[in-house]
Amino acid sequence: MSTRLPWIIKYRPKKVAEVVDQDNAKKQFIPWIKAWIEGKKQEKKAALLYGPAGCGKTSLVEATAKEFGLELIEMNASDFRTREAIERIAKVAATKYSLFGFRSKIILLDEIDGLNAIADRGALSAVLDLIEATTHPIVLTANDPWDPKLRSLRDKCLLIAFRRLPKRAVILMLKRICESEKLICEYNALSLIADYAEGDLRSAINDLQNVASISKHITLEVTKPILARRDRQYTPFEALRSLFFSKYAWQAKKAVTSADIDYETMMLWIAENLPYQYTDPEDLWRAYEALARADVYLGRVKRTQNWDLLAYVFDLMGAGVALARRKTKFKWVKYSFPQKILLLAKTxxxxxxxxxxxxxxxxxxxxxxxxxxxxxxxxxxxxxxxxxxxxxxxxxxxxxxxxxxxxxxxxxxxxxxxxxxxxxxxx
Amino acid sequence: MASVEVELLWAEKYRPKTLDEIVNQEEIVRRLKQFVKSRNMPHCLFAGPPGTGKTTAALALAHDLYGSGYARYVLELNASDARGIDVIRTTVKEFARSVVPGPIPFKIIILDEADNMTADAQQALRRTMELFTSTCRFILIANYPSKIIEPIQSRTAFFRFTPLKKEDVVARLKWIADQENVKYDMEALETIFELSEGDMRRAINILQAASALGRVTVEAVYKVIGAAHPTEVREMIKAALAGRFTEAREKLRALMINYGLSGVDVVKALHREIFSAELKIPEELKVIIADYLGEVQYRLAEGADDEIQLSALIARLAMLGKRLRV
Structure with a gap:
């Protein structure tokens, strides 16, 4: 089992220039940040970067922080659901000094549209207060800035649009990765990956890594069957990866339910790959126990035809499995097709x-x-x-x-x- | 072709053909002979451990009632092979319809492993039994009579088969060995009895397999038993306790695919292995593992997936193994 870094992390841009495309966004964003560093008074204390998934919003913020030596304080939508969490950042945002002496910061609130306007009402107004009080630049990201619940935020922010990445830009990046990973690639195969990604570079890189985990030759023949399964849903590979990467119960449940295979087959995928992902025996045992309980619930669903119970199947095979990980670090492993299915066919x-x-x-x-x-x-x-x-x-x-x-x-x-x-x- | 030395399986070759040939279960044989004498019989329930002569008694009864051509008067069904009560019902209906002329006004339906039927299926069976009472008699065979529903129990004559006595089993094995001109040590025959736990069919199978190796010695008997118990079972436990999860899982898959064991078979084999003297693990661990094996077996009986449940079992063994070392 190889334990490499996910390529989306390994090939994350380190400089602004390395961020693929998005010249217009850079032209707006960089001067705004520079003004902050120079201590100029800003008209807008927050910037809202918006655009489709995987087009480089977060990457640009991270690259900027690196290039200008800024401390990046990053929070994901699921981290700042409560007023207290946001007030904690607000304290950081209000001070000029960090642990490492004087250093400017960028406060990044990722996926702001992930907030639920009703359930997290307190959170949204806390974000507004934060923008009011901050002495550091606040950057928000969203897929859809025209979401009505974001209206009050929109007025406070500098709006910066990111466009869907053109196909050639995606292919170019994939090619660079292939060279660096010493993969032999067919242009047609990369083109197909780019087509499927629809401007989402992150999913294109993930797809490339999935294909590469099966063959060092990225040909159309190898690529097609892996991508063909995907129809705006997750392939089992992606579903597993996002399951094992989940930090929150809702993420894990989403991961197992959005796979493009039925949940019984998904269970077999999880059962097959658990030991590769969880190497700590206690973690592995907890995860299998959760999966085994999910299997028991599924049996009850089928026997009693009580489909209400299906919710518990997802709870256990998703959240139960993902949250079983306590000691094992997340690492990139090559997932395999469930052997049980292969062996049954073979034998x-x-x-x-x-x-x-x-x-x-x-x-x-x-x-x-x-x-x-x-x-x-x-x-x-x-x-x-x-x-x-x-x-x-x-x-x-x-x-x-x-x-x-x-x-x-x-x-x-x-x-x-x-x-x-x-x-x-x-x- | 009869002149050619065709070999049969001894368990069948030496099955008593008539009630007189049955040397055990005297009380039962006496009652069954009464049925033959009166040329009538009620529905029956034969219950008892495997290999104690239930099927043999049923077939012998049929033989004594109808003579050597008894096969056409008898329908043998196995509840665990027949797919569902509907199949049983139609087969019974077909069989009961044709009247075969003769001195006995009914035919016999032997339903083996009746305790494997669900309570619902047994209810349906009970109605079928009532429907065809004028033309058919049922002999239900079960390991566990408590798993037969009350209405059926109350409509059948109950026969409890008891485990065979050591001297009877050993005498039978000796007789078979003499018939087959097989050389043997008396000690080996006694060992076969110990290892087959009063199950005559199993004892005869062991004898026949051991005789294929040459003289039937205690060593040969153990070799047969060892070969019949796949080594993968112990290797799987060892690998799991040592924390080698994937290796243990490969052994598990080999057991299920190469040996054709079901999930429940594997659990039972593990249970036997856990308490065997060869596996050196702390006594208290045996109890902890047994407890979980029971849980897994129950889940599998409920219809859970064997791969997932047994993987969970391996993971648990690995965890216990780690806690044991630290």
Whole structure:
């Protein structure tokens, strides 16, 4: 299992110039920040960066902080849902000094439109108060700035638009990553990834890494089946990643319900990949226990047809699994397809032969197939492995086929068949 | 073809054909002979542990009632193979419809593993039994009579089969071995009895498998038992306790796919292994593990997914193993 960094983190821009495209946004944002650093009085103390997901809003803020040596105080929508949380930042925002001496700061409130206007009403007004009191630049990001609940905020902010990234810009970035990762890539494949991403560079990079985790050659053939599953929903790979990356119960539940596979299959994906992601035994045990409970609830749903209970299935397979992680650090691992499904398909032929033998035995011995498999098959195997001549006589008596004999003794079936031919000759 | 030395499975070859040949369960045999004498019988419930002669007694009764061509008067069904009560009902209906001329005015339906049926299915079965009482007699066979619903119990004559005595099993094994010209140590036959826990079918299967290796010695018997219990079970426990999760899971998959074990089979095999002398783990840990095995088996019986539940079990063993070391 490789334990590399997610590429969206590894290839995060470190300088403003490295932020892909968005020249207009930079032209507005950088002078505004510079003015702050120079201590000029600002007309607007907050900036609202808006635009579609994955087009570089947060990246630009992070790159700016790095380039100008500013301390970045970052909060995600889910962190500042309460008035107290925001007032805590407000205190930081009101002081000029940080732990590291005099240093300017940027306060970033990410995904401000994630706030629920009603449930988090106190939070929204706290943000307004924060903008009023701050001595540092406040940056907000949102996908949709025209959301009615943000109206009062909009008036206080410098609005900076980010545009959907053009396809060529996405491809260019993917190409750079391929070079740096020493991947051999087909232009068509990158183009397909860019098409699917619809201007969302983050999802394009994630897709690229998913494809790369399967093959070092990024060809159209490898890429297509992985992307084809995605129709504005998560592939199982993405769903797993966002599940294991979840810090909050709601995130985890969203991750498992937005996968484009049914929840039973999703459970198998989680079961398969848990041990790769959670290496601490206690974490792993907690996670499996949650998953096993989810499975129990699913059984009850199916048995009683009480679909209300499905909510608990998602609680446990999502939040239960994600929050089980206490000691293990999140790391990038390569996820695998559930082996159970693969093995069942691969061994179907074998199981059919086994069931056919069990049926023969059940008929001959007046027992059920289950008893035949459990009580008789093991002993028959011993005879077939140890004594081909004797085995042949039994095979004749039970009228076993060649494939059945092969199943009973993969090592010595040729000998048994030879003996069987001899017996038939003398008959 | 009969002249060719075709080998049968001894469990069937040496199954008593008539009530007279049954050497055990004297009380039961005496009552069944009364049915033969009066040429009539009620619905019956044969209950008792596996390998104590329930199916044998039912077939022998049929033989004594109808003679050697008894097969056409008997329908054998297995509740765990027949798919649902509807299948059983239609099969019974088909079978009951055709009247076979003869001195006995009814036919026999043997329903094995009846205790594997749900209570609902048993209710439906009870109605079927009543419907065809004029032309058919049912012999229900069960390991656990308590799992048969009250209305059926009250409509059947109850026969309790008891575990076979050591001297009877050993004498039977000795007799079979002599018939087959197999060389053996008496000690080995006694070992077979100990390991088969009064289950005659299992005892005969072990004897036949051991005889395929040559002289039946105590060693050969243990070799057979060892081979019949996959080593993966112990390896799986060891890997799990040592914290090697993926290795343990591979063993688990090998057990389920190569050996065709169900999830419940694996749990039972683990249970046996936990308490065996070969596995060196602290005594109190055995109890903790057994407790969880019980929980897993219950969940599986409720229809839970074996891969998920058994993975959870492995994870728990790994966690316990870690706590044990620190």
């Amino acid at each position: 179907r032929g074998q199981r059919e032969i086994r069931d056919a033998i069990a049926k023969v035995l059940a008929g001959a011995l007046h027992i059920s197939s289950i008893i035949a498999k459990r009580e008789v098959l093991p002993f028959l195997r011993i005879i077939f492995n140890e004594n081909p001549e004797y085995a042949a006589r039994i095979a004749l008596g039970l009228n076993l086929t060649e494939s059945m004999i092969k199943f009973l003794t993969p090592k010595r079936y040729r000998e048994v068949l030879r003996e069987l031919a001899k017996l038939k000759k003398t008959a």
